[in-house]
Amino acid sequence: MIEKTKTEGAVSKMRRQLVFAVFASLCFGASAQQSAIDTYIHGSWDQLSRSMTDCATLADTKLSTAPILYLPAEEKFPPAVLAMQRQCKVDVRHLPRAIHREGELSPNEIPMPGLLYLPNKYVVPGGRFNEMYGWDSYFIILGLLDDGRIDLARGMAENFFYEIEHYGAVLNANRTYYLTRSQPPLLSSIVLDIYHADLQAHPRESKVFLDRALPYLIKDHNLWTAEPHLAGSDGLSRYVDLGHGPVPEMADDSTYYVDVIHWLLAHPSAATAGYLRAVDPAAKPSCTANCLRTSAEGYELTESFFAGDRAMRESGFDTSFRFGPFGGSTEDYAPVCLNALLYKYERDLASIETILGYRTAVRWSRLAEQRQATMNDLMWDDAAGLFLDYNTTTEKRSTYRYLTTYYALWSGLATSAQAVRLASHIKLFEHDGGLAMSTETTGVEWDAPFGWAPTNWLAIDGLQSYGFDGDARRIAHEFSSTIEKNFARDGTLREKYNVEDPDANVAVSAGYKTNVIGFGWTNGVYLEMQRLLTAPAATKP
Numbered sequence: 001m002i003e004k005t006k007t008e009g010a011v012s013k014m015r016r017q018l019v020f021a022v023f024a025s026l027c028f029g030a031s032a033q034q035s036a037i038d039t040y041i042h043g044s045w046d047q048l049s050r051s052m053t054d055c056a057t058l059a060d061t062k063l064s065t066a067p068i069l070y071l072p073a074e075e076k077f078p079p080a081v082l083a084m085q086r087q088c089k090v091d092v093r094h095l096p097r098a099i100h101r102e103g104e105l106s107p108n109e110i111p112m113p114g115l116l117y118l119p120n121k122y123v124v125p126g127g128r129f130n131e132m133y134g135w136d137s138y139f140i141i142l143g144l145l146d147d148g149r150i151d152l153a154r155g156m157a158e159n160f161f162y163e164i165e166h167y168g169a170v171l172n173a174n175r176t177y178y179l180t181r182s183q184p185p186l187l188s189s190i191v192l193d194i195y196h197a198d199l200q201a202h203p204r205e206s207k208v209f210l211d212r213a214l215p216y217l218i219k220d221h222n223l224w225t226a227e228p229h230l231a232g233s234d235g236l237s238r239y240v241d242l243g244h245g246p247v248p249e250m251a252d253d254s255t256y257y258v259d260v261i262h263w264l265l266a267h268p269s270a271a272t273a274g275y276l277r278a279v280d281p282a283a284k285p286s287c288t289a290n291c292l293r294t295s296a297e298g299y300e301l302t303e304s305f306f307a308g309d310r311a312m313r314e315s316g317f318d319t320s321f322r323f324g325p326f327g328g329s330t331e332d333y334a335p336v337c338l339n340a341l342l343y344k345y346e347r348d349l350a351s352i353e354t355i356l357g358y359r360t361a362v363r364w365s366r367l368a369e370q371r372q373a374t375m376n377d378l379m380w381d382d383a384a385g386l387f388l389d390y391n392t393t394t395e396k397r398s399t400y401r402y403l404t405t406y407y408a409l410w411s412g413l414a415t416s417a418q419a420v421r422l423a424s425h426i427k428l429f430e431h432d433g434g435l436a437m438s439t440e441t442t443g444v445e446w447d448a449p450f451g452w453a454p455t456n457w458l459a460i461d462g463l464q465s466y467g468f469d470g471d472a473r474r475i476a477h478e479f480s481s482t483i484e485k486n487f488a489r490d491g492t493l494r495e496k497y498n499v500e501d502p503d504a505n506v507a508v509s510a511g512y513k514t515n516v517i518g519f520g521w522t523n524g525v526y527l528e529m530q531r532l533l534t535a536p537a538a539t540k541p
Helices: 002-028 030-047 077-089 136-144 150-167 186-201 203-224 248-253 256-266 269-274 303-315 337-356 360-380 403-410 416-424 453-465 471-490 521-536
Strands: 069-071 090-096 276-278 299-301
Touching: 030 136, 030 521, 069 077, 077 090, 090 186, 136 186, 136 248, 136 256, 136 453, 136 521, 150 186, 150 203, 186 203, 186 337, 248 256, 256 276, 256 299, 256 337, 269 303, 337 360, 337 453, 403 416, 403 453, 453 471, 453 521, 471 521
Parallel strands: 069 090
Antiparallel strands: 276 299
């Protein structure tokens, strides 16, 4: 196959560049180390790019099924798809009917899972993730803009518009089994970053892009401010997945749900009482497609647990104990992260409508002010000096300290006084290698001791935006150093890092146990941190 040969050639070239880059970093020190990583990142964008002309796009290593490409029911076969169908010998089908809103078509109505068509080239995270993801793409696009790849970044934004128009929402990713959930709402940030990056060179085209984006942004925002995404009656929002049962994408870690059962049986508590129910111990263990077991030791996981499990995956933080063990109660919470992102989304919409000359911009500012007031009332814990998630069932703030409290800085939500308090508590999460996700070590990947590029960057960028330049630079240096140490050891950028011990390998006890290489959002965040660290130091007013 022509495309396969091209891909293999690109891989070979990338390996040669990588060998040279690692050799240079070992021989010539820190500056060469950074140069080696730059070389790796610059080459990785094309290596991680996928399109409907590339046979490698369709592979799904998470499932063992043959690859299938699905077109929207109303879409004619594009020429590129016809060419790929012939070249790759791939099965191409139409979805059974048109989709107008999220969850309108259940994945259960699609006999075989497959890839959902997108019109433009996109960058995948890497490793097992061979599709375009919702929130990953924001940090990937930051890196693309740093590298001057504006056309590729804009094409990815256009793909999100296409998803909203034809699949009902910005999806977790463009696979059929993700049709029931979205991911953290960052599309307004994507659009504005692309607009500002291209404004000087192409002012007219940038404004046209902004005008085209606006109705899609409004529809995306509306998804989060209506049922079932409303969290109680206070106007806040929550994560929720409209599907049912276990998620098929865990098929490549087929013991995950069994691991959860074992842990729950060993740690019984009132908080997890609804997660398990007894079944006939003599019965054959249940097994979904790809043999994803959901029962063990005479127990099976309940639909209540799966509702939380799925909502947790919409949050992007899969897996954490932040919303109960293994996220089993995620849908019961109004999270700081989601509502801070929506606050920024509303401010972004006000800015966009102002740029476009619409007189209705004030409505978005009012919505943002209302959300800010409610979050201050329900989520700001003055004694802790942190924003904490709000449980709408118990009507109490969580006591789980989580790094997403710093989304209040990145979004501009925090007052100056709150920012001082938040900055004073950064040491709760800070370690030699950067910021950990939480203060709790649970064995799963979105808790301590693990640190991730996106949440480190949002905290760093938020701290700097409020004038805490020293804190921002220190943490950027710590996390960059962790990336550099690991790159020197294995020649790649990783999905996550052990920030408590930057020299240690990542060891996860349950959930996604691998540390995926690639890695799209780490690439983008590393470039952003280097831009910050090489810029003149800011002085406080």
